[in-house]
Amino acid sequence: MSLNRAIVETILNLYSERLGLTLYVVNRSGKPVVEPIGIDEMFHELVRRSDAKTEQDFAHYIHDYQFPDRVTAFDFIPGLFSFVRPFSMGNYILFAGTAAEPDVKKKLPEVLRQRYGDGRWETLTAATADWTDDQERRWTSELERAALLLEQSAGGQLPLINSMEGREPDRTAFLQRASGAGSVFDFAGIAEEIDDDLFSITDVQGTAAALAESRFRSGEGFLGRALLGKHESIWEHVQADSRGSLFREKGIDAAYLYCCPITHRDGSPLLFFAGTETSAPSSAAGEQGRLLASMLGTSELLASLKLENEAYRVQLHSLMDLCMTMTYAGDVRKIMYMLVDIGLQLTESTFSYMFVQSPLTGRMQLVSRGRQQPLLEQYAKEAAGRYFHADGYAGTLPSVQLMQDGSAVIECPFLHRGELIGVYGVDGGSLVGEELEKLLAFLQSLSVLGAISLQRAMQRWDDVEEQVITVLESAAAEFDPDARTRSALLTRTADRVLSVMDVPEETVHTVLTVCRLSSYSSLYLSTVLKTRETADAAGEARQLFLYPESWRSASTAAKLIALLFAFAEEEDSTAAKELGIDPELTELFCGIVENHVFQEAEFELDGKQEEAESFSILDADLPLSPREKEVLDQLVKGSTNKEIAGTLFISDHTVKNHITKIFQKLNVADRAQAISKVYQLIYQR
Structure with missing residues (x-):
């Protein structure tokens, strides 16, 4: 029986993506059917090495081991595991990736160096997945399914x-x-x-x-x-x-x-x-x-x-590239031209425009592309009147409006800390349903980041580095709520610790910056930030988790960052103590976080506490059915789809249908906008 190379690649691509392991199929002679597929760099390195020792090890596994017809985990070297699964009556062997026992990771680079010679063993070990019982069960189950598919591809199930x-x-x-x-x-x-x-x-x-x-x-x-x-x-x-x-x-x-x-x-x-x-x-x-x-x-x-990853990557990269460019541009007109240009690219529409109010003259600046300019200019003037009217602007969320000729326009106000900066618009006539919802959500994200760049350009800020940091921080919060929560905890804790400790101002700035940008890798920070202190400190801190004994050569900023990250994992000083770095600094750090607990409250000067006015979504005047109000009520409380389904005794699929209808009826694109609209109702009562 022979294997079809294209089919094997399809199967290996699927499972390497799902498991985060590199997969490799060889015949009984050790000849590869396809090259290793996956992101496991350690496995790639071991397979690529042409030295006699590596080849001898692989030959030993293939010829001398009698592996059973099931997924088997074995020590590639002590503490470094791989999986192997023979199939097609033992004519072929599936190898899958590497994983390391967390306790031996510190010693692993030296063992690898002794066995295979010099290499990037520290870096490769740090990137290798941790071996845990739960991971082993998951990997074993999924690899059995992969082997079953490979078996069938060799056994006549190719069609x-x-x-x-x-x-x-x-x-x-x-x-x-x-x-x-x-x-x-x-x-x-x-x-x-x-x-x-x-x-x-x-x-x-x-x-x-x-x-x-x-x-x-x-x-x-x-x-x-x-x-x-x-x-x-x-x-x-x-x-x-x-x-x-x-x-x-x-x-x-x-x-x-x-x-x-x-x-x-x-x-x-x-x-x-x-x-x-x-x-x-x-x-x-x-x-x-x-x-x-x-x-x-x-x-x-x-x-x-594939659909989710591609859509997310394209959207995120587009936003980040645009926002970084706008931030470094530092000029209002350049930023407006960039926004108008990307509006045409995103929607393949007939026009796009942007107008802002000059903080110096109060006059409107308009940049537009496409369509009949006189008609667009007249519409922009009317829109500016609606938004910058003395009684306040029309709203805070993207909305669909009509031009004089009846065509649809998607308008998106740009606000910074409650202040209206300008209005952005694109032709929305050809977009309906899900595509329209996606664009509205994208524009909402763009408005958050674009407003920051415009505000800074209007104020002629000289600190470009701070602009970049602010944009990166906002982007992470916009796309990952968990990142926002983690960053907020790190920053609050850092503020508390640094306000008590006697450290230089440069160290304070570096630590706080790393906390604000905690969701980014040190490699990425080194490419977008002009000064290297922040990226270097972030990289040093991550190394301390792998090699705590190296703390003596680490900077104070890196040690504080490592302690902050360890503490934030469980919000417990025990994790920081167990890190095992700089005993004196660790003791000082833990003493501060253990004895400085802050609470916030509001009270009247006369001592009387004012009760908050109750507000029930179930009683609100919303264009929703009773069941949809129940779902929205749970959504505003932060419940997941699964939690909503359990509370209301309905299926997850039904919850998704209700949420889709709620978004349509409220004219919002996502949960954040829906919650924002509810809060608007509360404060407008």
């Missing part, structure tokens, strides 16, 4: 795997092959949720084609029962069971049924099912069903990951 390649798998072709010649199944199908716990068979191939468009609820019959659990279900003698009524009603004499719930790329549940008529299949039917469900599920997951 099936081919049909599931790509971002948009051909489900019909997949089901036809799953139930066609050479398969143990007579029919195969997929059911999707179309409403709250209501499912429809959207595609079915083989002898059960009559089931197409049939509907059932969760818990109803064999198919509904299979959806109640998150694992596969197998039934025999289906024709004699009352739960098989759906099949009998359609004239299908089902004898055996395999069902497995999987997850659609949008997070909603799918049900894959396959079965036989008249007679029970061979004992391999369960394994075949498991393979098919695994292929369908992994295909959906890969498509989801």
Whole structure:
């Protein structure tokens, strides 16, 4: 049996992305089927090395070890683990990545150097995944699935795997092959949720084609029962069971049924099912069903990951590149031209514009591109009147307005600390539904970062470095709420500690800057910040976590940063003490954080406490149904979709549908905007 190189690459790409391990397939002679695939640099380094010792080690594993037909973890060297899984009757071997025991990471570089000679062993060890029991279980489970796919690709299932390649798998072709010649199944199908716990068979191939468009609820019959659990279900003698009524009603004499719930790329549940008529299949039917469900599920997951990752990366990189450029530009007109230009690029629209009010003259500055300029200029003047009217501007969120000729305009106010800086607009006529929502969300993020750059340019700030730091801090908070929370905790703690300690002003600035930019790597900071102190201190601090004994050569700023990061993990000084660096500084640090606990409160001078006015979303005048108000009430409280589903006793998919409708009715693009709108209602009462 031979392996198809393209199929092997598809499978290895999928699982290396999911596991964060490098995967490598060789034949029994040690010749690679494909080059190693993945981001595990340690494994790449060991495979790439051409010295005799490395080749001798790999030959030893391939020829001398009798690995069982399951995923096995073994010590590549003491403390450094890899996985191995023979398949296709032992003709091929799947190697998977490296992971290191946390306790031996300190000694590992020297062991590697002694065994394989000089190399970047400290850096490679630091980047190697930690070996834990939970990780081992996860890796083992996923690699068994990868080996099953590789096994089937070598065992005649190439057409099936081919049909599931790509971002948009051909489900019909997949089901036809799953139930066609050479398969143990007579029919195969997929059911999707179309409403709250209501499912429809959207595609079915083989002898059960009559089931197409049939509907059932969760818990109803064999198919509904299979959806109640998150694992596969197998039934025999289906024709004699009352739960098989759906099949009998359609004239299908089902004898055996395999069902497995999987997850659609949008997070909603799918049900894959396959079965036989008249007679029970061979004992391999369960394994075949498991393979098919695994292929369908992994295909959906890969498509989801690719779509989410690509969209996020493009959006984040676009924003960051633009904002960094605007920050260094330092000129209002240059920034306006950049914004107008990116507006046309983003939407492929016919026009884009930006107007701001000069803080010196009070006059409006307008920059625009595209469309008939007189019409656009007239509209911009009217919009400026609405926003900069003496009674206040029209709103704080992006909104859709109409021009004189009836075409749609997406307007986005730029505010900085409550002050209206200007208004940005793009042609929104060709965007509807989800695409329009995505653009509104993007513009909301852009407005936060763009307003900072414009405000600083208007004030002619000379400290460009501070501008960059502020923009980076705002970008991290905008895209990652957890980063904002972590950064806020680090900064508050640093302020508390540094206000008591006697350290130079330069050290204070460096420590606070690293805390504000805690979600960025030291390598990235070294590329965007002109001064090296911040990046160097961040890099030194991270090294202290790997090699605490090196604290004697570290700067005071780096040691304080390391202590702050350790403390922030659990908000407990124990972690800082266990780091094991500079006993004197650690004792001083822990004494401060343990004895300086701050609380905030508001009170009246006469001693009377004013009770906050109660406000219930359920009683609010909102264009929402009672159930949608309940969902919004939970959303404002910070509940996740899963928590909302549990509180209201509805499915996760139903929660997603309600939130989508809430966003549409409130004319908002995401949770942040929805919550912001609720708070506006509270303060406008």
